Amino acid sequence: xxxxxxxxxxxxxxxxxxxxxxxxxxxxxxxxxxxxxxxxxxxxxxxxxxxxxxxxxxxxxxxxxxxxxxxxxxxxxxxxxxxxxxxxxxxxxxxxxxxxxxxxxxxxxxxxxxxxxxxxxxxxxxxxxxxxxxxxxxxxxxxxxxxxxxxxxxxxxxxxxxxxxxxxxxxxxxxxxxxxxxxxxxxxxxxxxxxxxxxxxxxxxxxxxxxxxxxxxxxxxxxxxxxxxxxxxxxxxxxxxxxxxxxxxxxxx
Amino acid sequence: xxxxxxxxxxxxxxxxxxxxxxxxxxxxxxxxxxxxxxxxxxxxxxxxxxxxxxxxxxxxxxxxxxxxxxxxxxxxxxxxxxxxxxxxxxxxxxxxxxxxxxxxxxxxxxxxxxxxxxxxxxxxxxxxxxxxxxxxxxxxxxxxxxxxxxxxxxxxxxxxxxxxxxxxxxxxxxxxxxxxxxxxxxxxxxxxxxxxxxxxxxxxxxxxxxxxxxxxxxxxxxxxxxxxxxxxxxxxxxxxxxxxxxxxxxxxxxxxxxxxxxxxxxx
Numbered sequence: 001x002x003x004x005x006x007x008x009x010x011x012x013x014x015x016x017x018x019x020x021x022x023x024x025x026x027x028x029x030x031x032x033x034x035x036x037x038x039x040x041x042x043x044x045x046x047x048x049x050x051x052x053x054x055x056x057x058x059x060x061x062x063x064x065x066x067x068x069x070x071x072x073x074x075x076x077x078x079x080x081x082x083x084x085x086x087x088x089x090x091x092x093x094x095x096x097x098x099x100x101x102x103x104x105x106x107x108x109x110x111x112x113x114x115x116x117x118x119x120x121x122x123x124x125x126x127x128x129x130x131x132x133x134x135x136x137x138x139x140x141x142x143x144x145x146x147x148x149x150x151x152x153x154x155x156x157x158x159x160x161x162x163x164x165x166x167x168x169x170x171x172x173x174x175x176x177x178x179x180x181x182x183x184x185x186x187x188x189x190x191x192x193x194x195x196x197x198x199x200x201x202x203x204x205x206x207x208x209x210x211x212x213x214x215x216x217x218x219x220x221x222x223x224x225x226x227x228x229x230x231x232x233x234x235x236x237x238x239x240x241x242x243x244x245x246x247x248x249x250x251x252x253x
Numbered sequence: 254x255x256x257x258x259x260x261x262x263x264x265x266x267x268x269x270x271x272x273x274x275x276x277x278x279x280x281x282x283x284x285x286x287x288x289x290x291x292x293x294x295x296x297x298x299x300x301x302x303x304x305x306x307x308x309x310x311x312x313x314x315x316x317x318x319x320x321x322x323x324x325x326x327x328x329x330x331x332x333x334x335x336x337x338x339x340x341x342x343x344x345x346x347x348x349x350x351x352x353x354x355x356x357x358x359x360x361x362x363x364x365x366x367x368x369x370x371x372x373x374x375x376x377x378x379x380x381x382x383x384x385x386x387x388x389x390x391x392x393x394x395x396x397x398x399x400x401x402x403x404x405x406x407x408x409x410x411x412x413x414x415x416x417x418x419x420x421x422x423x424x425x426x427x428x429x430x431x432x433x434x435x436x437x438x439x440x441x442x443x444x445x446x447x448x449x450x451x452x453x454x455x456x457x458x459x460x461x462x463x464x465x466x467x468x469x470x471x472x473x474x475x476x477x478x479x480x481x482x483x484x485x486x487x488x489x490x491x492x493x494x495x496x497x498x499x500x501x502x503x504x505x506x507x508x509x510x511x512x513x514x515x516x517x518x519x520x
Protein backbone atom coordinates (compact mmCIF):
# COMPACT_ATOMS: atom_id res chain seq x y z
CA UNK A 1 0.00 0.00 0.00
CA UNK A 2 2.65 2.55 1.08
CA UNK A 3 4.73 1.70 -2.00
CA UNK A 4 1.91 2.11 -4.52
CA UNK A 5 1.97 4.92 -7.11
CA UNK A 6 -1.33 6.24 -5.74
CA UNK A 7 0.08 6.47 -2.22
CA UNK A 8 3.32 8.22 -3.19
CA UNK A 9 2.07 10.51 -5.98
CA UNK A 10 -1.70 10.32 -6.10
CA UNK A 11 -2.28 11.08 -2.43
CA UNK A 12 -0.37 14.40 -2.30
CA UNK A 13 -1.90 15.41 -5.68
CA UNK A 14 -5.36 14.63 -4.31
CA UNK A 15 -4.69 16.67 -1.15
CA UNK A 16 -3.46 19.59 -3.33
CA UNK A 17 -6.56 19.46 -5.55
CA UNK A 18 -8.88 19.40 -2.52
CA UNK A 19 -7.08 22.36 -0.92
CA UNK A 20 -7.14 24.47 -4.13
CA UNK A 21 -10.81 23.60 -4.77
CA UNK A 22 -11.72 24.54 -1.18
CA UNK A 23 -9.77 27.81 -1.54
CA UNK A 24 -11.57 28.59 -4.85
CA UNK A 25 -15.02 27.77 -3.41
CA UNK A 26 -14.39 29.94 -0.33
CA UNK A 27 -13.41 32.80 -2.68
CA UNK A 28 -16.52 32.26 -4.84
CA UNK A 29 -18.76 32.40 -1.78
CA UNK A 30 -17.07 35.56 -0.49
CA UNK A 31 -15.59 33.86 2.55
CA UNK A 32 -12.09 35.18 1.68
CA UNK A 33 -11.23 38.81 0.91
CA UNK A 34 -9.93 38.60 -2.68
CA UNK A 35 -7.88 41.77 -2.31
CA UNK A 36 -5.87 40.16 0.46
CA UNK A 37 -5.90 36.57 -0.77
CA UNK A 38 -6.79 36.22 -4.47
CA UNK A 39 -8.50 33.07 -5.68
CA UNK A 40 -6.55 30.35 -7.51
CA UNK A 41 -8.37 31.29 -10.74
CA UNK A 42 -7.31 34.95 -10.36
CA UNK A 43 -3.72 33.86 -9.77
CA UNK A 44 -3.76 31.76 -12.97
CA UNK A 45 -5.21 34.68 -14.95
CA UNK A 46 -2.61 37.05 -13.45
CA UNK A 47 0.21 34.67 -14.30
CA UNK A 48 -1.02 34.18 -17.88
CA UNK A 49 -0.87 37.96 -18.32
CA UNK A 50 2.61 38.20 -16.76
CA UNK A 51 4.20 35.57 -18.99
CA UNK A 52 3.35 37.64 -22.07
CA UNK A 53 5.46 40.55 -20.76
CA UNK A 54 9.12 40.75 -21.63
CA UNK A 55 10.06 42.21 -18.22
CA UNK A 56 8.80 39.03 -16.51
CA UNK A 57 11.30 36.89 -18.38
CA UNK A 58 14.04 39.49 -17.94
CA UNK A 59 13.36 39.43 -14.20
CA UNK A 60 13.41 35.62 -14.16
CA UNK A 61 16.74 35.52 -15.99
CA UNK A 62 18.34 38.07 -13.63
CA UNK A 63 17.15 36.23 -10.50
CA UNK A 64 18.35 32.92 -11.91
CA UNK A 65 21.77 34.41 -12.68
CA UNK A 66 22.06 35.90 -9.18
CA UNK A 67 21.07 32.58 -7.64
CA UNK A 68 23.36 30.39 -9.72
CA UNK A 69 26.41 32.70 -9.56
CA UNK A 70 25.94 33.10 -5.81
CA UNK A 71 25.47 29.35 -5.42
CA UNK A 72 28.60 28.56 -7.44
CA UNK A 73 30.76 31.03 -5.50
CA UNK A 74 29.33 30.10 -2.08
CA UNK A 75 29.61 26.36 -2.69
CA UNK A 76 33.14 26.58 -4.10
CA UNK A 77 34.39 28.66 -1.17
CA UNK A 78 32.42 26.52 1.29
CA UNK A 79 33.97 23.30 -0.01
CA UNK A 80 37.50 24.76 0.05
CA UNK A 81 37.18 26.26 3.55
CA UNK A 82 35.41 23.11 4.77
CA UNK A 83 38.16 20.86 3.39
CA UNK A 84 40.88 23.04 4.95
CA UNK A 85 39.02 23.07 8.27
CA UNK A 86 38.51 19.31 8.20
CA UNK A 87 42.13 18.62 7.24
CA UNK A 88 44.27 21.02 9.23
CA UNK A 89 43.78 21.17 12.99
CA UNK A 90 45.45 24.60 13.24
CA UNK A 91 43.15 26.04 10.57
CA UNK A 92 40.18 24.55 12.38
CA UNK A 93 41.23 25.96 15.76
CA UNK A 94 41.94 29.39 14.28
CA UNK A 95 38.92 29.89 12.02
CA UNK A 96 36.10 27.47 12.79
CA UNK A 97 34.83 29.37 15.88
CA UNK A 98 34.24 32.39 13.59
CA UNK A 99 32.36 30.21 11.09
CA UNK A 100 30.11 28.90 13.87
CA UNK A 101 29.59 32.39 15.30
CA UNK A 102 28.75 33.85 11.88
CA UNK A 103 26.50 30.90 11.06
CA UNK A 104 24.34 31.87 14.03
CA UNK A 105 23.90 35.51 13.03
CA UNK A 106 20.94 36.48 10.77
CA UNK A 107 22.86 36.88 7.53
CA UNK A 108 19.99 38.53 5.65
CA UNK A 109 20.70 41.57 7.85
CA UNK A 110 23.82 42.04 5.71
CA UNK A 111 21.73 42.77 2.58
CA UNK A 112 21.58 46.58 3.11
CA UNK A 113 25.34 46.65 3.78
CA UNK A 114 26.08 44.72 0.57
CA UNK A 115 23.84 47.19 -1.28
CA UNK A 116 26.03 50.02 0.03
CA UNK A 117 29.23 48.18 -0.86
CA UNK A 118 28.32 46.74 -4.25
CA UNK A 119 25.47 48.94 -5.53
CA UNK A 120 22.00 48.22 -6.95
CA UNK A 121 23.24 45.87 -9.70
CA UNK A 122 23.57 42.11 -9.77
CA UNK A 123 26.78 42.01 -7.68
CA UNK A 124 25.16 42.79 -4.32
CA UNK A 125 22.60 40.02 -4.91
CA UNK A 126 25.23 37.50 -5.96
CA UNK A 127 27.28 38.28 -2.84
CA UNK A 128 24.19 37.94 -0.62
CA UNK A 129 23.33 34.57 -2.22
CA UNK A 130 26.95 33.40 -1.88
CA UNK A 131 27.22 34.40 1.79
CA UNK A 132 23.92 32.80 2.74
CA UNK A 133 24.72 29.47 1.07
CA UNK A 134 28.39 29.32 2.14
CA UNK A 135 27.80 28.17 5.73
CA UNK A 136 25.80 24.97 5.32
CA UNK A 137 28.42 23.79 2.81
CA UNK A 138 31.32 24.50 5.21
CA UNK A 139 29.60 22.88 8.17
CA UNK A 140 28.48 19.80 6.23
CA UNK A 141 31.90 19.37 4.63
CA UNK A 142 33.58 19.47 8.05
CA UNK A 143 30.97 17.04 9.43
CA UNK A 144 31.42 14.76 6.41
CA UNK A 145 35.18 14.65 6.83
CA UNK A 146 34.81 13.94 10.55
CA UNK A 147 32.45 11.07 9.72
CA UNK A 148 35.06 9.11 7.74
CA UNK A 149 35.48 5.71 9.40
CA UNK A 150 38.54 5.45 11.68
CA UNK A 151 38.98 1.83 10.59
CA UNK A 152 39.20 2.96 6.97
CA UNK A 153 41.86 5.51 7.96
CA UNK A 154 43.78 2.76 9.76
CA UNK A 155 43.46 0.49 6.73
CA UNK A 156 44.93 3.20 4.52
CA UNK A 157 47.84 3.50 6.97
CA UNK A 158 48.46 -0.24 6.76
CA UNK A 159 48.58 0.10 2.97
CA UNK A 160 51.14 2.91 3.27
CA UNK A 161 48.88 5.59 1.80
CA UNK A 162 50.34 9.10 1.61
CA UNK A 163 48.38 12.05 3.01
CA UNK A 164 47.25 13.10 -0.44
CA UNK A 165 46.20 9.53 -1.32
CA UNK A 166 44.22 9.32 1.92
CA UNK A 167 42.59 12.68 1.19
CA UNK A 168 41.64 12.03 -2.43
CA UNK A 169 40.87 8.31 -2.21
CA UNK A 170 39.23 8.16 1.23
CA UNK A 171 38.39 11.46 2.93
CA UNK A 172 36.98 13.26 -0.09
CA UNK A 173 34.67 10.49 -1.35
CA UNK A 174 33.88 9.49 2.24
CA UNK A 175 32.76 13.03 3.10
CA UNK A 176 30.93 13.70 -0.14
CA UNK A 177 27.49 12.33 0.80
CA UNK A 178 27.18 14.58 3.87
CA UNK A 179 28.87 17.52 2.12
CA UNK A 180 26.42 17.20 -0.75
CA UNK A 181 23.47 17.48 1.66
CA UNK A 182 24.90 20.92 2.50
CA UNK A 183 25.14 21.74 -1.20
CA UNK A 184 21.46 20.89 -1.66
CA UNK A 185 20.47 23.13 1.24
CA UNK A 186 22.70 25.86 -0.21
CA UNK A 187 20.83 25.92 -3.51
CA UNK A 188 17.52 26.69 -1.81
CA UNK A 189 19.22 29.29 0.37
CA UNK A 190 20.89 30.93 -2.65
CA UNK A 191 17.48 31.63 -4.19
CA UNK A 192 16.31 33.01 -0.84
CA UNK A 193 19.40 35.25 -0.59
CA UNK A 194 18.93 36.62 -4.10
CA UNK A 195 15.24 37.45 -3.50
CA UNK A 196 15.92 39.09 -0.11
CA UNK A 197 18.68 41.21 -1.65
CA UNK A 198 16.30 42.25 -4.45
CA UNK A 199 13.68 43.28 -1.87
CA UNK A 200 16.23 45.50 -0.14
CA UNK A 201 17.25 47.28 -3.32
CA UNK A 202 17.31 46.46 -7.00
CA UNK A 203 15.96 47.49 -10.38
CA UNK A 204 15.15 44.12 -11.92
CA UNK A 205 14.46 40.57 -10.70
CA UNK A 206 11.54 38.51 -9.44
CA UNK A 207 11.93 39.93 -5.90
CA UNK A 208 11.70 43.46 -7.32
CA UNK A 209 8.69 42.40 -9.39
CA UNK A 210 6.86 40.99 -6.34
CA UNK A 211 7.49 44.23 -4.46
CA UNK A 212 6.26 46.42 -7.32
CA UNK A 213 3.14 44.29 -7.98
CA UNK A 214 2.32 44.47 -4.29
CA UNK A 215 2.61 48.28 -4.31
CA UNK A 216 0.26 48.36 -7.33
CA UNK A 217 -2.21 46.11 -5.42
CA UNK A 218 -1.79 43.46 -8.14
CA UNK A 219 -1.86 40.85 -5.42
CA UNK A 220 -2.94 37.99 -7.70
CA UNK A 221 0.10 38.58 -9.94
CA UNK A 222 2.38 38.93 -6.90
CA UNK A 223 1.05 35.57 -5.65
CA UNK A 224 1.68 34.01 -9.06
CA UNK A 225 5.32 35.17 -8.99
CA UNK A 226 5.74 33.63 -5.52
CA UNK A 227 4.35 30.34 -6.82
CA UNK A 228 6.60 30.61 -9.89
CA UNK A 229 9.59 31.02 -7.53
CA UNK A 230 8.46 27.86 -5.74
CA UNK A 231 8.49 26.04 -9.09
CA UNK A 232 11.98 27.40 -9.88
CA UNK A 233 13.14 26.19 -6.44
CA UNK A 234 11.66 22.73 -7.08
CA UNK A 235 13.24 22.45 -10.54
CA UNK A 236 16.67 23.50 -9.24
CA UNK A 237 16.34 21.05 -6.34
CA UNK A 238 15.36 18.28 -8.77
CA UNK A 239 18.41 19.03 -10.91
CA UNK A 240 20.76 18.97 -7.93
CA UNK A 241 19.21 15.67 -6.81
CA UNK A 242 19.90 14.22 -10.26
CA UNK A 243 23.49 15.43 -10.00
CA UNK A 244 23.77 13.82 -6.57
CA UNK A 245 22.52 10.49 -7.91
CA UNK A 246 25.07 10.71 -10.71
CA UNK A 247 28.00 11.68 -8.48
CA UNK A 248 27.23 9.76 -5.29
CA UNK A 249 26.03 6.45 -6.61
CA UNK A 250 26.72 4.63 -3.35
CA UNK A 251 24.33 6.71 -1.21
CA UNK A 252 21.80 3.86 -1.05
CA UNK A 253 24.39 1.95 1.02
CA UNK B 254 36.49 -21.08 -3.52
CA UNK B 255 38.95 -22.44 -6.02
CA UNK B 256 42.13 -24.33 -5.29
CA UNK B 257 44.87 -21.93 -4.34
CA UNK B 258 47.11 -21.97 -7.36
CA UNK B 259 48.22 -18.35 -7.58
CA UNK B 260 51.87 -17.49 -7.04
CA UNK B 261 52.58 -16.80 -3.41
CA UNK B 262 55.29 -15.21 -1.31
CA UNK B 263 56.16 -17.52 1.58
CA UNK B 264 55.72 -16.43 5.19
CA UNK B 265 58.16 -14.45 7.29
CA UNK B 266 59.25 -14.83 10.90
CA UNK B 267 58.12 -12.52 13.69
CA UNK B 268 59.98 -12.06 17.00
CA UNK B 269 58.85 -10.16 20.07
CA UNK B 270 61.02 -9.94 23.20
CA UNK B 271 60.00 -8.20 26.43
CA UNK B 272 57.43 -5.99 24.71
CA UNK B 273 55.40 -3.71 26.96
CA UNK B 274 52.97 -0.94 26.16
CA UNK B 275 51.21 1.64 28.32
CA UNK B 276 48.62 4.06 26.97
CA UNK B 277 48.42 7.54 28.46
CA UNK B 278 44.77 8.27 29.21
CA UNK B 279 42.93 11.18 30.84
CA UNK B 280 42.70 9.17 34.06
CA UNK B 281 46.39 8.25 34.07
CA UNK B 282 48.67 5.60 32.55
CA UNK B 283 46.93 2.40 31.41
CA UNK B 284 49.28 -0.58 31.01
CA UNK B 285 47.94 -2.82 28.23
CA UNK B 286 50.82 -5.21 27.51
CA UNK B 287 53.58 -6.48 29.83
CA UNK B 288 56.66 -8.46 28.89
CA UNK B 289 55.34 -10.21 25.79
CA UNK B 290 57.79 -12.74 24.34
CA UNK B 291 56.89 -14.55 21.16
CA UNK B 292 58.61 -16.31 18.29
CA UNK B 293 56.48 -16.97 15.22
CA UNK B 294 57.98 -19.23 12.56
CA UNK B 295 57.56 -18.56 8.86
CA UNK B 296 54.25 -19.96 7.64
CA UNK B 297 52.93 -20.53 11.16
CA UNK B 298 49.28 -19.73 12.02
CA UNK B 299 48.96 -18.24 15.50
CA UNK B 300 45.83 -17.06 17.29
CA UNK B 301 45.63 -14.69 20.23
CA UNK B 302 42.70 -15.30 22.54
CA UNK B 303 41.78 -13.56 25.75
CA UNK B 304 39.21 -11.35 27.44
CA UNK B 305 38.46 -7.81 26.30
CA UNK B 306 41.20 -5.41 27.28
CA UNK B 307 44.01 -7.98 27.21
CA UNK B 308 45.80 -6.06 24.47
CA UNK B 309 45.28 -8.55 21.61
CA UNK B 310 44.50 -5.87 19.04
CA UNK B 311 47.25 -3.60 20.36
CA UNK B 312 49.73 -6.43 19.89
CA UNK B 313 48.65 -6.85 16.27
CA UNK B 314 48.90 -3.08 15.69
CA UNK B 315 52.43 -3.06 17.17
CA UNK B 316 53.46 -5.77 14.71
CA UNK B 317 51.81 -3.81 11.88
CA UNK B 318 53.73 -0.67 12.92
CA UNK B 319 50.51 1.22 13.64
CA UNK B 320 51.20 1.60 17.37
CA UNK B 321 54.55 2.17 19.08
CA UNK B 322 55.78 0.06 22.01
CA UNK B 323 57.53 1.27 25.17
CA UNK B 324 60.06 -1.48 25.89
CA UNK B 325 61.44 -4.61 24.27
CA UNK B 326 62.23 -5.47 20.68
CA UNK B 327 60.05 -6.42 17.73
CA UNK B 328 61.31 -7.89 14.48
CA UNK B 329 58.97 -8.54 11.60
CA UNK B 330 60.78 -10.39 8.85
CA UNK B 331 64.15 -9.15 10.20
CA UNK B 332 63.00 -5.53 10.16
CA UNK B 333 61.50 -3.21 12.75
CA UNK B 334 57.74 -2.74 12.45
CA UNK B 335 56.67 0.02 10.09
CA UNK B 336 53.20 1.02 8.89
CA UNK B 337 52.52 0.53 5.22
CA UNK B 338 54.81 -2.42 4.53
CA UNK B 339 53.78 -4.28 1.42
CA UNK B 340 54.71 -7.61 2.99
CA UNK B 341 51.90 -7.28 5.56
CA UNK B 342 48.21 -7.77 4.75
CA UNK B 343 45.68 -6.55 7.31
CA UNK B 344 42.07 -7.59 7.90
CA UNK B 345 39.74 -5.93 10.41
CA UNK B 346 36.52 -6.83 12.18
CA UNK B 347 34.58 -4.80 9.59
CA UNK B 348 35.31 -5.36 5.94
CA UNK B 349 35.95 -1.59 5.47
CA UNK B 350 35.18 -1.69 1.77
CA UNK B 351 34.98 1.63 -0.05
CA UNK B 352 31.32 1.98 -1.11
CA UNK B 353 32.29 4.21 -4.05
CA UNK B 354 34.38 1.41 -5.58
CA UNK B 355 33.02 -1.82 -7.00
CA UNK B 356 34.30 -5.18 -5.76
CA UNK B 357 37.21 -5.47 -8.20
CA UNK B 358 38.29 -1.85 -7.62
CA UNK B 359 38.29 -2.51 -3.87
CA UNK B 360 40.62 -5.46 -4.38
CA UNK B 361 42.76 -3.32 -6.68
CA UNK B 362 43.11 -0.55 -4.07
CA UNK B 363 46.43 -1.76 -2.55
CA UNK B 364 48.00 -1.69 -6.05
CA UNK B 365 46.75 1.88 -6.54
CA UNK B 366 48.07 3.01 -3.14
CA UNK B 367 51.43 1.29 -3.73
CA UNK B 368 51.52 2.75 -7.28
CA UNK B 369 52.08 -0.76 -8.58
CA UNK B 370 49.37 -0.88 -11.21
CA UNK B 371 50.52 -2.38 -14.48
CA UNK B 372 49.18 -4.59 -17.26
CA UNK B 373 49.10 -7.60 -14.96
CA UNK B 374 47.02 -5.94 -12.21
CA UNK B 375 43.59 -6.74 -13.59
CA UNK B 376 44.63 -10.38 -14.07
CA UNK B 377 45.90 -10.52 -10.50
CA UNK B 378 42.59 -9.04 -9.24
CA UNK B 379 40.69 -11.69 -11.22
CA UNK B 380 42.86 -14.41 -9.67
CA UNK B 381 42.27 -13.07 -6.17
CA UNK B 382 38.52 -12.88 -6.68
CA UNK B 383 38.61 -16.42 -8.02
CA UNK B 384 40.61 -17.45 -4.95
CA UNK B 385 37.88 -16.18 -2.60
CA UNK B 386 35.09 -17.46 -4.85
CA UNK B 387 33.75 -14.07 -5.90
CA UNK B 388 34.57 -13.87 -9.61
CA UNK B 389 30.89 -13.57 -10.47
CA UNK B 390 30.37 -10.43 -8.38
CA UNK B 391 33.43 -8.44 -9.50
CA UNK B 392 31.37 -5.57 -10.89
CA UNK B 393 28.88 -5.38 -8.01
CA UNK B 394 28.94 -2.70 -5.35
CA UNK B 395 29.97 -3.67 -1.81
CA UNK B 396 26.52 -3.01 -0.34
CA UNK B 397 25.03 -5.57 -2.70
CA UNK B 398 27.03 -8.35 -0.98
CA UNK B 399 26.30 -10.28 2.21
CA UNK B 400 28.51 -9.77 5.27
CA UNK B 401 30.42 -12.97 4.53
CA UNK B 402 31.04 -11.97 0.93
CA UNK B 403 32.22 -8.53 2.04
CA UNK B 404 34.77 -10.16 4.34
CA UNK B 405 35.96 -12.32 1.45
CA UNK B 406 36.54 -9.18 -0.61
CA UNK B 407 38.50 -7.77 2.35
CA UNK B 408 40.52 -11.00 2.42
CA UNK B 409 41.26 -10.73 -1.31
CA UNK B 410 42.31 -7.11 -0.79
CA UNK B 411 44.61 -8.09 2.11
CA UNK B 412 46.24 -10.70 -0.14
CA UNK B 413 46.52 -8.35 -3.12
CA UNK B 414 50.23 -7.53 -2.87
CA UNK B 415 51.04 -11.14 -1.98
CA UNK B 416 52.24 -10.34 1.57
CA UNK B 417 54.29 -12.81 3.57
CA UNK B 418 52.37 -11.95 6.75
CA UNK B 419 48.63 -11.77 7.30
CA UNK B 420 47.30 -9.93 10.37
CA UNK B 421 43.62 -10.51 11.12
CA UNK B 422 41.85 -8.61 13.89
CA UNK B 423 38.60 -10.45 14.68
CA UNK B 424 37.68 -10.63 10.98
CA UNK B 425 34.82 -13.08 11.46
CA UNK B 426 33.20 -11.75 14.63
CA UNK B 427 30.47 -9.83 12.80
CA UNK B 428 29.31 -12.92 10.89
CA UNK B 429 26.67 -15.43 11.86
CA UNK B 430 27.80 -18.80 13.22
CA UNK B 431 27.36 -20.71 9.95
CA UNK B 432 29.23 -18.25 7.75
CA UNK B 433 31.88 -17.87 10.41
CA UNK B 434 32.60 -21.58 10.60
CA UNK B 435 32.66 -21.86 6.80
CA UNK B 436 35.12 -18.99 6.44
CA UNK B 437 37.25 -20.34 9.32
CA UNK B 438 37.83 -23.52 7.36
CA UNK B 439 38.38 -21.74 4.05
CA UNK B 440 40.89 -19.27 5.48
CA UNK B 441 42.73 -22.00 7.42
CA UNK B 442 43.08 -24.05 4.24
CA UNK B 443 44.12 -21.00 2.25
CA UNK B 444 46.77 -20.01 4.81
CA UNK B 445 48.09 -23.58 4.67
CA UNK B 446 48.41 -23.65 0.94
CA UNK B 447 49.68 -20.10 0.49
CA UNK B 448 52.21 -20.56 3.31
CA UNK B 449 51.60 -17.14 4.87
CA UNK B 450 52.59 -16.38 8.43
CA UNK B 451 49.20 -15.59 9.93
CA UNK B 452 48.27 -13.93 13.21
CA UNK B 453 44.60 -13.98 14.19
CA UNK B 454 42.98 -12.09 17.06
CA UNK B 455 39.74 -13.69 18.20
CA UNK B 456 37.39 -13.98 21.16
CA UNK B 457 36.39 -17.45 20.05
CA UNK B 458 38.37 -20.37 21.47
CA UNK B 459 36.74 -22.75 18.98
CA UNK B 460 37.72 -20.56 16.04
CA UNK B 461 41.29 -20.33 17.30
CA UNK B 462 41.56 -24.13 17.70
CA UNK B 463 40.02 -24.83 14.31
CA UNK B 464 42.40 -22.52 12.43
CA UNK B 465 45.72 -22.30 14.27
CA UNK B 466 48.97 -24.15 14.71
CA UNK B 467 49.41 -22.49 18.09
CA UNK B 468 47.27 -20.43 20.45
CA UNK B 469 48.59 -17.69 22.70
CA UNK B 470 46.25 -17.14 25.64
CA UNK B 471 46.50 -13.62 27.04
CA UNK B 472 45.48 -12.51 30.51
CA UNK B 473 44.15 -9.02 31.08
CA UNK B 474 45.13 -5.87 33.00
CA UNK B 475 47.77 -5.72 31.68
CA UNK B 476 47.87 -8.17 28.78
CA UNK B 477 50.45 -10.91 29.27
CA UNK B 478 50.95 -14.47 28.08
CA UNK B 479 49.18 -17.01 30.30
CA UNK B 480 49.31 -19.95 27.93
CA UNK B 481 51.04 -21.14 24.75
CA UNK B 482 49.09 -24.12 23.46
CA UNK B 483 50.05 -26.17 20.42
CA UNK B 484 47.18 -27.31 18.18
CA UNK B 485 48.13 -30.68 16.73
CA UNK B 486 44.95 -31.29 14.73
CA UNK B 487 45.80 -32.66 11.32
CA UNK B 488 45.83 -30.43 8.28
CA UNK B 489 43.93 -29.52 6.21
CA UNK B 490 41.37 -28.52 8.82
CA UNK B 491 37.78 -29.66 8.31
CA UNK B 492 34.44 -28.73 9.88
CA UNK B 493 33.95 -32.28 11.19
CA UNK B 494 36.95 -31.85 13.49
CA UNK B 495 34.86 -29.58 15.70
CA UNK B 496 33.13 -32.44 17.49
CA UNK B 497 36.21 -34.59 18.07
CA UNK B 498 37.71 -35.36 21.48
CA UNK B 499 41.04 -33.93 20.41
CA UNK B 500 39.41 -30.61 19.43
CA UNK B 501 37.49 -30.46 22.71
CA UNK B 502 40.61 -31.27 24.69
CA UNK B 503 42.54 -28.38 23.13
CA UNK B 504 39.59 -26.04 23.70
CA UNK B 505 39.63 -27.09 27.36
CA UNK B 506 43.36 -26.44 27.62
CA UNK B 507 42.91 -22.90 26.30
CA UNK B 508 39.88 -22.36 28.55
CA UNK B 509 41.85 -23.57 31.56
CA UNK B 510 44.74 -21.21 30.81
CA UNK B 511 42.38 -18.25 30.55
CA UNK B 512 40.32 -19.33 33.57
CA UNK B 513 43.35 -19.57 35.84
CA UNK B 514 44.13 -15.94 35.08
CA UNK B 515 40.52 -14.84 35.53
CA UNK B 516 40.30 -16.74 38.83
CA UNK B 517 43.40 -14.93 40.05
CA UNK B 518 41.80 -11.63 39.14
CA UNK B 519 38.56 -12.46 40.97
CA UNK B 520 40.36 -13.30 44.22
